[in-house]
Amino acid sequence: MRNKLMIGLMAIALMGCGKAPKVSEELKTSIQTNESFKFVKTKALEVVKTGFNAGDGYGEVWIRDYNTFIELSAEVYPHDELKENLRVFFRLQGDDGNILDGFIPQSKAVQSEGGYTYYYNELEPTYCGHKNDVETDHETSLVQAVYKYVTKTGDTAFLKEKIGDKTVAERMEWAMEFLLNHRWSNEYGLIWGATTADWGDVQQSHPWGVFIDEDTKFSLDIYDNAMFIIALNNMMEIVPESKAKWEPIRDGLAQNTMLHLWDTENDKFIPHVYLDGSPFPADFDENEIYYHGGTAVAIEAGLLSNEQIKISLDKMIANVKASGAGSIGLTMYPPYPEGFFENKGMYPYGYQNGGDWTWFGARIIQQLIDYGFYQEAYEQLLPMTERVVKNDGFFEWYTVNNEPTGSGTFRGSAGVLYKAIEMLEQVIEE
Template structure:
């Protein structure tokens, strides 16, 4: 290990020791007395009480967004409506098991999408999908798990839609992934090449849809999402055989993530494994790039040890410092160089998904720091996200390297992850005051 990584690891270990030694009561009381946390949490509740569309720039209901704000929605919105929204996704499930990204009322399509999904089981709505991604099926399973945990409504799994229960439809959606988005060589899910968790492919062409330009690849985000969904399926199962089936696939996936995507030498995840060939020139070293979003989800999936979590968190902080970014919401670092990605939506450093600062994923890292005992770090690292929400009075979709807000001004995904992070901080504080 080179000196740089040795010192990063040493700093991480010292950070853990410091957290254990400090007065837990003092930290707990500081968190509970922080009125800014209360303010942001109240703002999130007001926004999420308005409904389920992703934000003011997105009139549609997206499952990858809803999965990240459903927990707060369950506290501030009508539960029956949330239930119906979740079931609508399975009513729009395609015969091959595929799940759509989202849906709108039929006749309310306001964009020119050649891929409109319909279903006889749901005549009132039409679906749509960014086919470059492989997180729709797993996001929906996770959203059901969160809904059930908060409401106790496990009966939803036995709701019958088109002759199949919801639980059977979940299994069908996993089968779709294994048949259509799976590498038998690596035993991992595949998708188009995007920047970290993004839904914009790096080649020119159809932007959010698979086309003749697509380079199929394997990344940590899609597969970590799969591991979480498989854990959820195991918890839903009623028979030992089903539990064992999902547990076996979960272990296989987790093992192969570690085997093929975790770079032990550099203590980070490899951005992509290419199924056939790379879209980038041979002299481009993509592995110098850190995927922050996928790493946060990998921690949620239980793929990193405490020591590794401490280390990647220090890497993120170092990357934030080097880039000048506002927070650990920094998507990735260093960004892909200008022009190397052919799609105009993915071609400029520190713009959008190429190194923009997204609370939507930074907030998930805060959650995982709390969940794994790094509460002091979490409280410190969430501050820039809290401060900018209060300053701007909005939950913006993403921020530029200069801290200027961009995208949807009322992005519910950002509100959801911050609200949950604050909940987790307060819960820890209440137990340690």
Template sequence: MKSYSIYILTCALLVTACPIKGKAQNQELAIRILADSSLTVVDNLAKSVIKEGFNAGSGYSQIWARDFNTLIETSLEVRSKEDVRGAILLFFALQQKNDEMVDGYVLKKDFTWNDNTPYYSDAAPGHVGFKNTVETDQETSLIQLVGKYIKKTGDVGLLDEKVAGLTVLNRIEKMIDYLLRERYNKQYGLLWGAMTADWGDVQPHDTFGCDWNELSNEAIDVYDNAMLIIALQYLIDVVPDKHKTEQWAKLKKSVYQNVRKYLWDAKNQKFIPHIYPDKSPIPAGFDENTIFYHGGTAVAIEAGLLSKKEIAAVNKKMVENVKLSGMPSIGLTLYPTYPEGFFTGGMSKPYNYQNGGDWTWFGARMIQQLIANGFVKEAYEEVRPMIDRVVKNKGFYEWYGQGDVPSGSGKFKGSAGVLSKAIVQFKNWAAANQKKSL
């Protein structure tokens, strides 16, 4: 009886002690985060880079919706609301007659590259639009951009702003109609695009690789559909019309269910790379489902597609992939890479560009989601390579190759934006946990 009583007492003490231990660990981590000067250095550097403008970065004069979407919050801290608002409205001025949205735009004088299909609009006579038509994330990126702007500024009036006779909200509705009309597979109830590597904009069998053509393969992936889910949630959050929000909620639920049904591989705790409704471009003897997509998985977590247990599982796999690949961080696009020669050009070699390159632009989105879902310790450990290389290089490179060699734009603002946002999350979490200790 005595030993049984001691057992019960011991169990009770353990149950009581665990929350105390967890609280102490959080407070210790909070102190470390708040004392980490490198986070402040990187955040300040990010703000100074983004303050220079909304273009994608050095080497890019263009303003892209997919990039702007990832630096909008920081932009609103270092640029005027009017500047940001005007840059957003210009996208809507370039909306095409078939309701599609451009990837981005540039001043006519800066349109210097070869493009067979530039996009023009009478509502934006001084600019030229462009679009990588292998993608299906332009409309959803712009909707998210609008949602983030409204949430941060409270400027709901943007939705009623008229652009060439139509309100922004009207134009957003037309963008969704375009996606459901032109990029929606009825069999699976999901959006499709061309086959690319994860979230990328380059298809394999084409030298240029960014335009839909006879070499393209229709493919359904998690990234495009997660982006739609996130976009619909922003609309539900910021649009006051209950009838419209109910319709979007219904569409969101359907896409969510179909992603889980067709794209989530429960056995292997990962998303399958692609569904090919028609012909598959994958060479015989290569199993594409061995590939783990890091970027699309991070965006899927943002879309609420994974449980906390599943988030822990995919994060563990990402960390393992980094070790196996020898790459520097979980910004690793995918692992294992596509076979050498599968893509043309630079991507034909493994660990180049989107075929296994390391992109903070998406890696830091995973960091954001780890923090948001309570994995702060893991997030802090996994962000270190991203923070350290910014400090070392005094800048935000577009992507990194093997050996952490920087490549692409030296001032890639998407990377600056996602890291700045993650740092704000770290500091907010740390401040809240330090208060609990007082």
């Protein structure tokens, strides 16, 4: 087996170095004349105009979702409205620097036994928030969302705006420090979370599974650590004075991610490295599972070479064919067996356990475009845009039979699809 540390070092050197090939006239014409692209873009703008909650099935504004449609929202909302949502997350920031998952008007926060615990802060008089703390992407999602807002609008003054006793830039660093102080494995040099399915926020224990409890099994995964790398890259770009501190940390994360989570022999990411033992049966080979979403985010983090990206794409396409799913938004393949998650919605090919999510599938498309795989990006995007037309909406996820389910106005899907189409259109313009 090749030295994994060398792979990590190579990955850092390869960050953002994909070279763009020429676009064929045939592909150019296909992109220009594709009717589903036009429909999706128009529909996406209609959907995003109606609010900031994740979709019609959610009352809250979630940071992991807002991060994926804030750029689209910038097309239809005044900048200050976009900023205000970001401000709310910072006003509700915990006294240890942590960022909440979502916020909701205090008047609509219904406390119930076994339900959400709501958090309040004197800086925020209108909203309160909650945190699905099994996941470790809230802090990184907010930093990424601020980056997207600033780069989209040019509003760098926002970074110097004071919220309480700290500027936005200082609060971003504080959020990153939370991960080092409270979610850090000294043994591996990576951040940890509860054991969930790929990028999901439902752990294997408990009928609901969104809160850390006495049965939680802690582990390292690619999604959380890749999100951290992206957030640090983003922060260092818009807050250059933070680079001296965070660049060595980013470099170490990249090295350690490839050292501990990349399976060189099988050209894939290991689902979990456990800190206190696996929750699954001893005879279960979890490494047979291929995580689509985490791999997409790892590509965005600059961890894989063009050759590794092509191998990853081929594996995803093969997984879609083997499962019968509709698109490479397939969360994973194969899914975890029946009963491995107590949450009843996490049956094989259900919800985050093998559901087909455009929300992540279109992010794969974006990365294919970034790395010059234009033809492949176009081909793999079509199943996602065509089902938006067919179902007249942006559904949260699709079954293995390509049937829509969940929220029908899922703004995250609208945001990432719109951006993927825009990126293809920009390629042929250039």
